[in-house]
Amino acid sequence: MATYNLNINGQSLSVDVDPSTPILWVLRDHLGLVGTKFGCGIAQCGACTIHIEGSATRSCQIPVSSIGNNKITTIEGLSEKGDHPVQQAWLEHDVPQCGYCQAGQIMTAAALLNSNPSPTDEDIEATMSGNICRCGTYTRIKAAIKTAANSGSLS
Amino acid sequence: MTLVRTTFGRRAFIKRVGLAGGGLVIGFSWLAACKDATPEEVVMMPDEWFEINGFLKIGDNGMVTIMSPNPEIGQNVKTSMPMIVAEELDADWEKVFVEQAPLNTDLYTRQLAGGSQSIRQGWESLRMAGATAKHMLKQAAANSWQVPMAEITTAAGVISHEASGNSAHYGEMASAAAQLEVPEEVEMKENKDFSIIGTSRKNVDGKKIVTGKPLFGLDTYREGMLVAMLVHPPAFGMRFKSMDAASVKSMPGISDVFTFDTYTEGTRMSFADIATFNTKVAIVGESTWQVMQAKKALNVEWEEAPDEAYDIDLFGRILTTEYPSGKENSDSHSLGMAETATRKGNVVRKDGNVDAAFKKAAKVLERSYSCPFLAHNTLEPMNFYANVTEDHAELIGPIQTPEFMEKSVAARLGLTLEQVDIQMTRMGGGFGRRLYGHFLTEAAVISQTVKRPVKLVYTREDDMTFGNYRPAYYVTYKAALDENNEMTAFLVRAGGIPESPLFANRFPAGAVENYQAEEFTIKSNVSVGAWRAPRSNFIAGAEQSFLDELAEMAGKDPIDFRLELFDKAINNPVGENNDYEAERYAGVLKLVREKSGWNSQQNGKHRGVAAYYCHNSYVAQVLDIAMVNGQPRVDKVYSAVDCGIVVNPDAATNMIEGGVVDGIGHAMYSAITFKDGAPQASNFDKYRLIRHGEAPRGQEVHFVKNDIDPTGLGEPPLPPVMGALANALYKANGKRYYHQPFMSNKPLLG
Numbered sequence A: 001m002a003t004y005n006l007n008i009n010g011q012s013l014s015v016d017v018d019p020s021t022p023i024l025w026v027l028r029d030h031l032g033l034v035g036t037k038f039g040c041g042i043a044q045c046g047a048c049t050i051h052i053e054g055s056a057t058r059s060c061q062i063p064v065s066s067i068g069n070n071k072i073t074t075i076e077g078l079s080e081k082g083d084h085p086v087q088q089a090w091l092e093h094d095v096p097q098c099g100y101c102q103a104g105q106i107m108t109a110a111a112l113l114n115s116n117p118s119p120t121d122e123d124i125e126a127t128m129s130g131n132i133c134r135c136g137t138y139t140r141i142k143a144a145i146k147t148a149a150n151s152g153s154l155s
Numbered sequence B: 001m002t003l004v005r006t007t008f009g010r011r012a013f014i015k016r017v018g019l020a021g022g023g024l025v026i027g028f029s030w031l032a033a034c035k036d037a038t039p040e041e042v043v044m045m046p047d048e049w050f051e052i053n054g055f056l057k058i059g060d061n062g063m064v065t066i067m068s069p070n071p072e073i074g075q076n077v078k079t080s081m082p083m084i085v086a087e088e089l090d091a092d093w094e095k096v097f098v099e100q101a102p103l104n105t106d107l108y109t110r111q112l113a114g115g116s117q118s119i120r121q122g123w124e125s126l127r128m129a130g131a132t133a134k135h136m137l138k139q140a141a142a143n144s145w146q147v148p149m150a151e152i153t154t155a156a157g158v159i160s161h162e163a164s165g166n167s168a169h170y171g172e173m174a175s176a177a178a179q180l181e182v183p184e185e186v187e188m189k190e191n192k193d194f195s196i197i198g199t200s201r202k203n204v205d206g207k208k209i210v211t212g213k214p215l216f217g218l219d220t221y222r223e224g225m226l227v228a229m230l231v232h233p234p235a236f237g238m239r240f241k242s243m244d245a246a247s248v249k250s251m252p253g254i255s256d257v258f259t260f261d262t263y264t265e266g267t268r269m270s271f272a273d274i275a276t277f278n279t280k281v282a283i284v285g286e287s288t289w290q291v292m293q294a295k296k297a298l299n300v301e302w303e304e305a306p307d308e309a310y311d312i313d314l315f316g317r318i319l320t321t322e323y324p325s326g327k328e329n330s331d332s333h334s335l336g337m338a339e340t341a342t343r344k345g346n347v348v349r350k351d352g353n354v355d356a357a358f359k360k361a362a363k364v365l366e367r368s369y370s371c372p373f374l375a376h377n378t379l380e381p382m383n384f385y386a387n388v389t390e391d392h393a394e395l396i397g398p399i400q401t402p403e404f405m406e407k408s409v410a411a412r413l414g415l416t417l418e419q420v421d422i423q424m425t426r427m428g429g430g431f432g433r434r435l436y437g438h439f440l441t442e443a444a445v446i447s448q449t450v451k452r453p454v455k456l457v458y459t460r461e462d463d464m465t466f467g468n469y470r471p472a473y474y475v476t477y478k479a480a481l482d483e484n485n486e487m488t489a490f491l492v493r494a495g496g497i498p499e500s501p502l503f504a505n506r507f508p509a510g511a512v513e514n515y516q517a518e519e520f521t522i523k524s525n526v527s528v529g530a531w532r533a534p535r536s537n538f539i540a541g542a543e544q545s546f547l548d549e550l551a552e553m554a555g556k557d558p559i560d561f562r563l564e565l566f567d568k569a570i571n572n573p574v575g576e577n578n579d580y581e582a583e584r585y586a587g588v589l590k591l592v593r594e595k596s597g598w599n600s601q602q603n604g605k606h607r608g609v610a611a612y613y614c615h616n617s618y619v620a621q622v623l624d625i626a627m628v629n630g631q632p633r634v635d636k637v638y639s640a641v642d643c644g645i646v647v648n649p650d651a652a653t654n655m656i657e658g659g660v661v662d663g664i665g666h667a668m669y670s671a672i673t674f675k676d677g678a679p680q681a682s683n684f685d686k687y688r689l690i691r692h693g694e695a696p697r698g699q700e701v702h703f704v705k706n707d708i709d710p711t712g713l714g715e716p717p718l719p720p721v722m723g724a725l726a727n728a729l730y731k732a733n734g735k736r737y738y739h740q741p742f743m744s745n746k747p748l749l750g
């Protein structure tokens, strides 16, 4: 066990866990941030996607010991009021079915739009193909990403 | 308006009102629900709630809480069921909270998610609940204003009496209404007067989903809770022999390692208790990661299992589930089905004489189709929270069949039904997997054993390698055409492991003079269960591909060819018990023909069509493929759907779009195969699910408008798309696809 001071959603949080513990389980089991989901544990589904220094990362693959001072953003901290342009677009298109994959989809989409504010269909497909939606909401995810891109409110 | 006696669920209403006594009741799970309330919701909270009946309560400020009785698995019933209540109540939808009801068999009927039946079966009682409450509010207003109730009107949560100029919002009459007797009769609206049903309303949990609020079973955390995981046999046909528990008990955070039986003698009751691997190892510890490490480190010895069989109650019919001994292989599964299909099966339906007709035929076509086992792969793996004490069991998690599980888990724990409390969480997908609640029982038995609250968590590997899979199926079709290219005979011989996918009375039964339906089954110890649109999820695609090839042989347009057959079934039906309405079937085909522009030239698009009827609804689809870099890519899918009244059109559209993606994905890419009983895929690296870049680039969904009470929606869009896909692929590259998954390098079957 070791103590780690983590910078998560702009807050400094401390946990005492085994160094090999993936940040996914630190968030879920130790910090009560359960918006980040467990789907596969092997970097195949994207349900656990968070931002580390702004890039979309599979949290099931990152041991807590490797985080250091890097800033982590989870779905809970993507926006203060749940009104990030991607979240708004998701509501506008009523994307979710079961909803389980959607936090990961939103985090991947938000990072995509950060680095590429006007993605083409191909860009969206290439980036979003790492996130499985078992309910098959891909059609709406694509539409919502385009709406967010065109909303003019991406910072 | 229609006058309806309040018989449906009347017992429930009376009971609640009686219980309410003075009329004031604080919502029983309201405080629990508040925890996740968004800031906007907190502002709208009333000071007091008045329970009018088991489905709804009204706040002093006019807010309405509607209980959603059925489990939510992504089919959006948590929005659409309350919409039905709100319609008859004349509520202001903007002032409605929705709460997931707990399991309560006194109050609600059929708290089950499965068979695309939630809305269909809940329709009457939901409307009745709203209408009864509205009646009581009006009565309360009439009493208070001393005016005739017949002169009182309601709209958007407001009660008015025009002549006297009185008006009040529902909250002002709620207290008085809650004390009134339940009326003998209530008025229900005419369909044409609907103002909420038939309009698109957003998912009531949408904001919580996109902000990552705890909604799912796996998100359950309680003070003092431990995490439990299982180790189950690595292959079907194996069972537990021994283990070296001591070596992992000392690992950090681990508190217990033991074996247990999920079911004991007499505690397996209904179909919801179907599961293999009865004896399993439980590992219990402080955190998920620690338990995962112990699970990896544990050494277990397994041995071959003997033949096993047990009886369960399938809606009043005794079903024997058999698991013969042995370690099975997919190759022998395939050969076994193909070989069995060469012989005559068990004849289930026979019209005319197919043999004689085949002898006289001008042309005969015979083709065989197959599909592999499939895992459900809900994105949220199986899990359940259990806190079992000597006289109480609190069980929280994702379950499609709470009513059924309550009985068997109570028996297993030695508790009474009253001592078992099951709460349903939003489910991260179901697709049939969570009809089988062994994981609920496992969590309960583990909690009872360690005397602590536990959350049982399956890893993806546990989830994928532990049935209950979609069975493997096989079908051979044979049809005859006469010299005028009219179909004169149709033979279907369908079988599978361990069940047959045959629906003997579905189309084209009734549309052909000589028809024969046969089936066969092959036993297996691979455990199976319902998977989205059971049996239809294979047989529809096979049948629709065969009809496509037959239409081609007849030199006819595939839609015209089908419509001719429906004409026959309408004007001159053959046999009895034909399980479809040919007009509605033809209706969706005509609608999709029009909406897709079927008869106009499509440049660079290769089109396939299919139609199917299941779960009381009709769906026809046209699927376009474009070749991109030499690879087929689904470009667009048009769906025409007849599911009666559509409660929430945009949500229904979402459901259909999802079913289309699901159907294309599984037909193209997915399979679970076995070697010496061991599943050959255990996670998404080997098990291929459709990805974003493989989904259709666009979809259009069109509904047939009619006044028929709502029918199924969760399942019907999936089966036919597999046929439309196969038929479009043929147009794209000249190859007929008979064996799923179409895009595997080596055919898995046949």
Ligand code: FES
Pocket (backbone or CB within 6 Å): A037, A038, A039, A040, A041, A042, A043, A044, A045, A046, A047, A048, A049, A058, A059, A060, A061
């Ligand atoms: S849980 Fe991390 S990618 Fe699936």
Ligand code: FES
Pocket (backbone or CB within 6 Å): A096, A097, A098, A099, A100, A101, A102, A132, A133, A134, A135, A136, A137, B074, B379, B428, B429
């Ligand atoms: S909405 Fe269910 S997995 Fe994506």
